[in-house]
Amino acid sequence: MARTSRLLTLLQILRGKHLPATAASLAAELEVSERTLYRDIAELVAQGAPIYGEAGVGYVLRPGLFLPPLMLSADETEAIVLGLRYVDQRGDPVLSQAAHDALAKIEAVLPPAMRETAQNPVAHPGPPLRRYPDEPVELKAYRSAIRAQAKLRITYRDLAGQPSSRVVWPIALGFMEEVRMLAAWCELRQDFRHFRTDRIATAEETGERYPGYRSALVKAWRSARLHRDDR
Template sequence: MSRTSRLLTLLQVLRGKSRPVTAAVLARELEVSERTLYRDIAELTALGAPVYGEAGIGYVLRSGLFLPPLMLNADETEAIVLGLRYVDQRGDDVLGKAAADALAKIAAVLTPAAQEALRNPTVMPGPSACAYPENVVPLDVFRQAIREQAKLHLDYADAKQVSSQRLIWPLALGFMNEARVIVAWCELRGAYRTFRTDRILAVSAQGEVYPGRRSDLLRTWRTLMQLDEHGRFTPDKN
């Protein structure tokens, strides 16, 4: 096994470990000496991999972006760049900054060929979306509730300005061409609903976590909407 292949294999092994693993165990899995293992760990760390270790406990790969060179070809690079530029156009300030930061991190570790694909892509995201309506409630409030599975009480006005009070289980934020929406389970309707964020007049947390797993609820919603895990429409072929 080449050194590059061994480093990538070591990275994958660490990614699959939820708890710290000793150098001896890693060396046995990779069929190398502990001395070689220590050198490989040091090289991964120097390349930017978030590998942390402690004597007597072992090594663990913490969360964080690490893309060593050679991992992306030209087509993969362009797909990522297209997606990030689309996010920059249609996302909010938080996502726009995140997209720019992610693109900078990726650019720093690309090979020369991939760098060329980054500078002169063959695909473009098209014109920027129209300006979104103003939100009364910052989107970060919804992001936090989604991540915490927290119930939210909404003061909501529909397209005809008819107000209603809703208690929702927020599942995801959707960025459409003309509006941003929250996908949620609505306790009032007893069904999945989407709410435009610009029509939410006020929001308050209930200090209560909704039951079940968000991933399961979102999967059920996708099935009802005939969407796959990537949000693509999948009509029933029967």
């Protein structure tokens, strides 16, 4: 394995470790000597990687924004470009702009060969879908509430157009083929519900923060979906 590839692989291994990894275990994964491993660690630290090591304990990669050059393979570049172009086509204006900006930033730091892959990829998303139904509330309002764990009071119209008032705990946005959905815990139903965003007539924060952690709610929501699929 070339040294550049080995350094990137070492970073990926450290990113995936939740506990300190010893030099011996890292060297074994990379199939190199411990001496080579020490040199590679020293090189990454010199380049700015937030790696912390302690004798007898091991190495950990601290949280940080260390992005070494040549960090993407051709296949990884293809995957990211395909995903961003898909979002650019199907996202709301905020996500479409974010995808466009992210792709420009990635292309700016890629080496020439990888930049050519990004600009002329092998894989392309299909043609843009027809326009989503009109949404009375902009999606940025839901994003803001989700990130703040803020309760929302919504007015929701059912299939027959009958309105109902709900207080919900928003946790995620879903982008389906023909509609967008707000996933939330519904205080009225005492269960997770999916609300079509084109049927939400109004949405206002109540001023209350819902209890617990959003991550725990998302985990419970996914589990509930799996159990429903199993039935």
